[in-house]
């Protein structure tokens with residue numbers, strides 16, 4: 001195996017920082033002990049008490065999403081710089097770190113996936129809860145049948161002004177919040193019905209059954225997506241809300257912000 005270290009060593013030669021994705025404590029300690037090495041930890045929680053730490057809103061199954069999100073967050077937090085070369089160490093096949101990717105941080109290529117959570121008007125926990133709900137709904141369907149759903153999160157007053165009721169609002173006088181298990185059951189139940197759910201910055205369910213009437217001018221969403229996605233995308237251009245859409249037809253969960261598609265995940269992968 002002579003020379004193998006040299007060849008694979010190129011992967012981490014002269015990197016600016018090492019980015020560890022959800023390392024175990026002992027794994028992290030080994031890196032932290034190396035002199036003059038910038039180590040950044042990325043994960044859904046800071047189990048190793050690392051500094052700097054970049055929080056992931058969910059454990060992206062796709063390694064490219066995971067790394068992209070982590071690096072966008074690290075750029076936003078100023079712990080790496082545009083053009084830095086990074087060795088990103090993550091797990092693909094097991095719970096342990098088994099893969100290293102050499103990646104250059106590119107501020108130009110930002111997808112906005114980090115901003116979606118952290119820089120949205122809505123509380124990141126709320127965005128996370130809605131995304132998880134949409135993924136769960138996509139995975140299981142409703143009573144075994146695929147369902148679609150549209151959640152508009154944040155800037156609820158303005159969203160209400162740009163929409164109208166399709167039916168009586170079951171959340172009219174209630175003060176319930178997304179993330180509460182009982183509320184999630186209700187949301188799943190109501191997802192069979194038409195229209196959008198409107199959720200406030202703090203996660204309060206403001207309304208179900210809303211028909212969105214945003215101006216679709218200047219909205220650039222991929223061709224082939226229908227009215228639900230168009231309405232969801234467009235409302236995020238017209239307001240400071242974000243939209244999380246579960247497609248009944250292709251089963252994917254998509255997130256829109258500022259009129260653009262930011263994130264696409266396959267619930268089956270979670």
Ligand SMILES: Nc1ncnc2c1ncn2[C@@H]1O[C@H](COP(=O)(O)OP(=O)(O)OP(=O)(O)O)[C@@H](O)[C@H]1O
Nearest residue numbers: 148194195196211212226227228229231247248249
């Ligand atoms: N403007 C709107 N506001 C709220 N909900 C809407 C709006 N337009 C469509 N919908 C909802 O989306 C549902 C599906 O519509 P459509 O098939 O055109 O959308 P789609 O983008 O193709 O979504 P899917 O991938 O789930 O089929 C409608 O039955 C309706 O409940």
Ligand SMILES: [Mn+2]
Nearest residue numbers: 226227248249
């Ligand atoms: Mn459709």
